[in-house]
Amino acid sequence: MEKKEVSNELQELLQTLEQQTNWDGRRLVKYDGFWLPEIAVRPIFSAQRYFKAKDSDIILTSIPKSGTTWLKALVFSIANRNVISIDQSPLLTSHPHTVVPFLEFNLYLFQENPHLQDLPSPRIFTTHMPFKILPDSIRESECKIIYICRNPLDQFVSHRHFLLENKIEKDAVPLDIDAAFDLFCQGIHPFGPFWDHILGYWNAGLKNPEKVLFLRYEDLKEDITPHVKKIAEFIGSPFSPEEEKQGVVDQISRLCSFENLRNLEVNKNGYILKVLKNSSFFRKGEVGDWINHLTPAMAERVKDLLVSKFDGSGLIFKI
Numbered sequence: 001m002e003k004k005e006v007s008n009e010l011q012e013l014l015q016t017l018e019q020q021t022n023w024d025g026r027r028l029v030k031y032d033g034f035w036l037p038e039i040a041v042r043p044i045f046s047a048q049r050y051f052k053a054k055d056s057d058i059i060l061t062s063i064p065k066s067g068t069t070w071l072k073a074l075v076f077s078i079a080n081r082n083v084i085s086i087d088q089s090p091l092l093t094s095h096p097h098t099v100v101p102f103l104e105f106n107l108y109l110f111q112e113n114p115h116l117q118d119l120p121s122p123r124i125f126t127t128h129m130p131f132k133i134l135p136d137s138i139r140e141s142e143c144k145i146i147y148i149c150r151n152p153l154d155q156f157v158s159h160r161h162f163l164l165e166n167k168i169e170k171d172a173v174p175l176d177i178d179a180a181f182d183l184f185c186q187g188i189h190p191f192g193p194f195w196d197h198i199l200g201y202w203n204a205g206l207k208n209p210e211k212v213l214f215l216r217y218e219d220l221k222e223d224i225t226p227h228v229k230k231i232a233e234f235i236g237s238p239f240s241p242e243e244e245k246q247g248v249v250d251q252i253s254r255l256c257s258f259e260n261l262r263n264l265e266v267n268k269n270g271y272i273l274k275v276l277k278n279s280s281f282f283r284k285g286e287v288g289d290w291i292n293h294l295t296p297a298m299a300e301r302v303k304d305l306l307v308s309k310f311d312g313s314g315l316i317f318k319i
């Protein structure tokens, strides 16, 4: 399948938008206050125009490198546990990003208006779009949104490794860590600023907790069991006492664990979209790895940002 060409109209719009070069040499454009990877703009516009959410849909959302892969595996397994047994899970033979597609990096990247109506329910899609840029029908329908975020220091470190590992712009010289970090703190990174991205979903979850489930990577790492149950309840499919007795919650947690997914043959080899190594989505899977890469002064800078940007929101990160 060929990628859709950017129309002249969109090309003209792109030229009016503020642009920046990301740490890895790829272009970001500022749209509605957010820095979108240029490659995602046309698919996002197509999704905004054509995507029709169903009430039964589950939409997974995040900033890149916040635990999206884990969330995909968990939600897919929880939502489909009565249809596919865990030992037959497609996650054993396919990468989570193949099992649960992105709106902007898979479906609408290749087609202007892909036919999604007949996919079995619940349809599960993922997007990195900020809340306010989501297609209207996602916000307005009864569909569920599950957001995962992560403390920005670990997210920055994870993202930097990911971009260096998947060097897409072959001739580009990646920025050194100080320069990259400086851009990050200015909010200039894919789907940034992180504070606006996170606050958009945090506020939406406060306003309508039935609609938006707000998760933190660190909380899932601390204890996955209550979160697997919480996700199941949130999507209207709580575990029965019988399932709990049979250990289904533990089986799903184990299937989706970092150690298990990382060691599967499919996740050790191969590529997504021909350029992203499957293995690059499974690096360390730890909380607090930033300490091995960033200075205390860098951490202070982000802590100060969090205090000022999240002031009064009730949102806190354990760093």
Ligand code: A3P
Binding pocket: 062, 063, 064, 065, 066, 067, 068, 069, 070, 154, 157, 158, 159, 161, 256, 257, 258, 259, 261, 281, 282, 283, 284, 285, 286, 289
């Ligand atoms: P690290 O680079 O810190 O290891 P995303 O899925 O949003 O791209 O985020 C990737 C980050 O989540 C990486 O973090 C990756 O190792 C971690 N990750 C992937 N699968 C995971 C899992 N099953 N459990 C915990 N962390 C996971």
